[in-house]
Every structure is written in structure tokens, then in C-alpha cells.
Amino acid sequence: MAEMLTLEKFEEASEIVKKVTSETKLIYSDFLSAQTGNKVYLKPENMQLTGAYKLRGAYYKISTLSEEEREKGLITASAGNHAQGVAYAAKKYGVHASIVMPTTTPLMKVNRTKSYGAEVILKGDVYDEACEYAYQLADEKGYTFIHPFDDLAVATGQGTIAMEIFKELPLVDIILVPIGGGGLATGVSTLAKLLNPKIHVIGVEPAGANCMQESLKAGGVVTLPGVNTIADGTAVKTPGKNIFPYIQKNIDEIITVPDEELVVAFLDIVENHKMIVENSGLLTVAALRHLEVKNKRIAAILSGGNMDIITMSSVVQQGLIFRDRIFTVSVLLPDKPGELTKVSEVIASHSGNVIKLEHNQFVSINRNAAVELRITMETFGTEHKKQIMQALQERGYQPRQVRTII
Numbered sequence: 001m002a003e004m005l006t007l008e009k010f011e012e013a014s015e016i017v018k019k020v021t022s023e024t025k026l027i028y029s030d031f032l033s034a035q036t037g038n039k040v041y042l043k044p045e046n047m048q049l050t051g052a053y054k055l056r057g058a059y060y061k062i063s064t065l066s067e068e069e070r071e072k073g074l075i076t077a078s079a080g081n082h083a084q085g086v087a088y089a090a091k092k093y094g095v096h097a098s099i100v101m102p103t104t105t106p107l108m109k110v111n112r113t114k115s116y117g118a119e120v121i122l123k124g125d126v127y128d129e130a131c132e133y134a135y136q137l138a139d140e141k142g143y144t145f146i147h148p149f150d151d152l153a154v155a156t157g158q159g160t161i162a163m164e165i166f167k168e169l170p171l172v173d174i175i176l177v178p179i180g181g182g183g184l185a186t187g188v189s190t191l192a193k194l195l196n197p198k199i200h201v202i203g204v205e206p207a208g209a210n211c212m213q214e215s216l217k218a219g220g221v222v223t224l225p226g227v228n229t230i231a232d233g234t235a236v237k238t239p240g241k242n243i244f245p246y247i248q249k250n251i252d253e254i255i256t257v258p259d260e261e262l263v264v265a266f267l268d269i270v271e272n273h274k275m276i277v278e279n280s281g282l283l284t285v286a287a288l289r290h291l292e293v294k295n296k297r298i299a300a301i302l303s304g305g306n307m308d309i310i311t312m313s314s315v316v317q318q319g320l321i322f323r324d325r326i327f328t329v330s331v332l333l334p335d336k337p338g339e340l341t342k343v344s345e346v347i348a349s350h351s352g353n354v355i356k357l358e359h360n361q362f363v364s365i366n367r368n369a370a371v372e373l374r375i376t377m378e379t380f381g382t383e384h385k386k387q388i389m390q391a392l393q394e395r396g397y398q399p400r401q402v403r404t405i406i
Contacts, residue, residue, distance in 0.1 A: 004152035005159070005246065010191045013060045014160045020059050020092060021160075022048050026168045026299065031272040032285070037294040041172075042285075043165060046277050046305025051112070052233075053161060053303050054078075054085035054148070057183060060157030061146055062089050070095045075143035077101070077131035079232050080109030081304045082148035087118035098143060100134040102126055104232065106308035126227060127181075128237045149183030150240025159187025165299045166195050173296040176284035178303045179203040179212045179254070180234030186243040188301070189250035202291075203251045204283040206231040206259065212239045212247060213254040220244070230259045230315075233280030233304060260322060261286040267319040269302075278307040279315070321404050324382040326355070328404040329389065331397040332370040335361060343373060346395050350388045353378040356406075376404060 003009065024044050032040040045053035062070065073096040076086045083099040090097035097118040101110060104125055114120050121137075124130040127148075138145045147154060161184075165172060175192055179185045182203075189201040205213055208229035215222045223238040239247070265282040269275050277285070284300035291298075307315075320326045333339040340359075347354060356376040379385045392399040 004156045005187070005190050007191075007194050009156050010159050010163060010187075010194070013056075013156045014163045016060055016063050017056045017157055017160050020049070020055055020089065024048065024164070026165065027273065029273065031268065032288055032300075036288050036291065036298075038288075038291070038296045038298050040288060041169060041297070041299045042273070043161060043299055043301045044275065045161065046275060046281055046302050050081070050084040050088050051304055051306040052081035052084065052281075053158060053184060053301070054081040055088060056085075056160050057151075057154035057157035057187070058082060058085035058146060059089040059092070060160075061151060061153040062086075062093055064153050065144060069144045073098065073141070073143045074146055075100070075134050075138050075141075076146040076148060077127060077134035078148050079127050079130075079235065080105050080113070080306055081233055083109065083113040083118070083120075084116065084306070086146050087113050087116035091117050098134075098137065100124075100130045100137070102130045106232070106306070106311060108308035109306050112306065126235060126237065147240075149181030149186075149236075150242050151183070152242060155183045155187040155190075155243055155246070157187065158184045159191040161301060162188045162191040162195070166192075169297060169299060171297055172199065172299050174200045174202060174291070174293070174298045176202050176204055176287050176298065176300045178234055178280055178283040178301065179205045179239075180209075180236045180280065182212055182239045182243050182247050184301070184303060185212075185251060186240075186246045190246050193250045200252050201250060202287065203247070203254045204287040205254060205256050206234055206262070206280075206283065207256040208259065209235045209237070210254070210256050211236055213256060215239050215244065216248065216251075216254060229279075230311075231262060231279040231283060233278060234283065255287045255290050257283055257286040257290070261289075263315050263319045264322055266315045267323065270316075275302075276305045276307060276312070277302045278304045280304060317406050321406075324379060324385045326376065326378055326404055326406065327385055328374055328376040328402050329392070330372055330374050330400045330402045331392060333373050333397075335371045340373065342395070343375070343392070343397070346391050347375065347377060347388060350391050351380075351384070352388050374402065376406070
């Protein structure tokens with residue numbers, strides 16, 4: 001594949017992937033622009049038919065295979081998005097595809113992959129374990145392996161995103177791209193540098209799965225001892241060896257984002273753009289607040305939107321807690337009639353909305369002296385929370401914020 005990642009191949013791939021991709025035009029974000037002091041544009045790959053950019057690389061890779069290679073059947077390993085891309089592309093070519101997915105893959109991604117006609121095999125706790133088993137099956141059954149990221153043809157297909165960004169925003173200054181194994185970042189950064197050597201391309205990784213950052217520090221591919229992140233699409237322990245030289249050459253810096261910031265980013269995108277973006281796709285949104293630049297034209301790639309309802313519910317709840325839209329306070333009260341009413345009046349007079357009460361009579365051996373009341377309530381945010389806490393303090397209570405569990 002030495003001929004891949006050239007301008008000619010990127011142009012070829014751009015024409016080929018149009019057969020299966022949706023047009024994902026840049027969205028200017030007034031909210032994120034105002035928050036960061038830059039001109040922020042979102043590249044909504046979450047709006048692709050399969051819910052993610054992965055269809056580009058999978059379809060282009062399969063287009064480069066011989067008829068014999070395709071007829072052997074295809075196999076890959078994926079946490080979900082590449083799985084759907086390969087499954088859909090295989091269906092278009094009328095060939096069989098087997099997909100090995102980690103057992104932790106969200107049910108929605110599993111079911112969507114099956115819906116495209118692929119055989120799904122659940123194996124391993126993380127992508128790396130699923131990949132090892134997929135290679136084993138490829139050897140045993142003669143399948144053609146389609147690697148999700150460590151393949152130059154796949155990376156070329158992913159890089160078509162950069163072609164589209166430049167067509168819409170020729171003077172883009174910075175591109176933010178998520179990094180898991182590195183295929184997307186390789187394609188996007190390589191083409192971006194071919195089109196404009198002065199452009200700044202920043203890779204964004206979850207703090208709990210920063211395999212590319214550690215590899216760049218070491219000067220070679222390294223394997224993390226483990227990964228721990230809610231960004232399942234980028235939960236990779238070992239980045240691609242074939243693509244690593246391109247990352248070294250074309251990625252200008254790496255930003256890592258803690259999971260807590262992804263939760264807040266989810267709410268920002270839902271509330272301000274009415275879009276569902278999965279945690280890995282939100283890496284670039286969270287990274288915007290880490291940039292120390294102003295008045296730059298920034299394109300942030302939203303790599304996917306495949307999030308199951310249970311995960312979504314959890315993220316929304318945690319996001320409300322992180323934003324102080326929901327919080328829990330503990331106060332000690334004398335165990336006598338009317339005390340609960342007094343506390344409720346303080347909260348109500350400051351427009352707090354109580355959603356849960358817990359009354360513990362056994363916090364002290366002297367119930368007459370004190371019982372604990374834990375109040376979980378909705379507020380408008382941090383300042384509103386502080387007002388309610390101050391009001392409780394002024395009424396003689398000693399409010400103490402405790403961990404909120406909904």
C-alpha cells in the first residue's frame with residue numbers, strides 16, 4: 001500500500017466514497033465560538049448513514065481489493081463504528097462479513113451491525129483482544145482482514161473528511177481530530193498538510209486511553225497496560241504501527257480529555273445543536289476549551305453518534321450533576337414536627353425543586369439532638385446552588401454537599 005496517502009489517492013477515494021456517504025456539511029457553532037473566542041465549525045460525521053465516519057475507510061478499502069479477496073469473505077474487529085462500516089460496505093458489494101466485537105460493545109452497535117447482514121462474534125473485554133481473535137479466525141478460514149485503523153487504504157478513505165472541510169472552509173486554521181488507533185487522524189492530517197502545510201492539526205485522545213500520546217513521547221509504538229474511558233470508540237491500548245510514521249510527521253500536538261469533560265460536552269451539543277454525538281466523537285468539542293488561541297477558524301470533527309439509550313441516560317444525569325443542575329445537600333435537624341417544613345420553605349423561596357428526600361434517624365445516638373436530612377434538588381446551575389446553600393446557612397443549618405446518586 002505504499003502508493004496510498006498521496007493527493008491522487010485521496011482524490012480517488014473522495015469520489016468513490018460518495019457512493020455510500022451522506023453530505024455532512026460544516027455547522028457553524030455560535031455557542032462554541034462565543035465560549036472559546038474562535039470561529040468553530042463542526043463536521044457532523046455522526047450524521048452518516050451508519051452513524052460514523054468509518055464507512056469511508058471501509059468502503060474505500062474494499063474497493064481496492066481484488067474480486068478474489070472479496071469473495072473469500074471479510075473479517076474485522078471493532079468496538080462498533082468500523083463494524084457497521086464494514087458490514088454496510090460488504091452488503092453493498094454482496095460479500096460475507098464477520099465482525100468480532102468486544103463483549104462491552106453497546107447493544108445498539110451490535111444490533112445495527114447485525115442489521116446490515118454481518119455475522120457478529122463477541123470476544124474479549126477491549127478492542128485489542130477482539131482484534132487478536134479476528135486475526136486468528138482470518139488465518140483459520142482464509143478471510144480477508146479489514147483493519148479498522150492500521151491500514152493505509154483505510155486511512156486514505158478516512159482522510160476524505162479533510163477534502164470536504166477544505167472545500168467548504170479553505171482558510172481553516174486548525175483541525176481537531178479524535179484519535180483511537182490513529183487511522184482517522186492519519187488520513188485527515190496527511191491530506192490537510194498536503195493541501196496546506198501551515199495548517200495546525202491536533203489529535204484528541206481520552207485521558208484514560210492515550211496510547212498515541214505515549215507512543216509519540218517514546219518515539220515508537222507502545223502498548224498501554226490498560227484503558228479506562230467512557231469513550232469506547234477510542235479505547236485502544238496499541239496504536240497502528242503502519243500509520244504511526246504519518247502521525248509523527250503530520251500531527252502537531254495531542255490533547256487529552258478526561259471523561260468528565262465529555263459528559264459536559266454531550267449536554268452542550270444536545271442543548272445547542274440538538275444532535276446526539278457519542279463520547280469518542282465529543283473529544284474534539286471538549287478539546288476546544290484546552291486551546292490557547294483566539295480568532296482562529298477551527299474545524300472539529302464529530303466522528304460518530306452511535307450511543308445506546310442507557311449510556312445516554314447515564315451521561316445526561318452525570319452532566320446535570322457536573323453542572324450543578326442537580327445536587328445533594330445534607331443538613332442535621334432536631335427530630336421534631338415541623339423541621340422538614342422549615343427546610344422546604346427555604347428551598348422553595350429560592351426556587352429550588354426537590355426531587356428526592358432521605359431521612360436518617362440513626363446518624364446520631366441522640367435523635368432529639370439531630371437526624372440527617374439529605375435533599376436532592378434541581379437548580380439553574382452553580383450560582384443558584386450557592387444561593388440555596390447560603391440561605392440554609394443563614395437559617396442556622398450547617399449544609400454540607402454530598403455525593404449525588406440518582
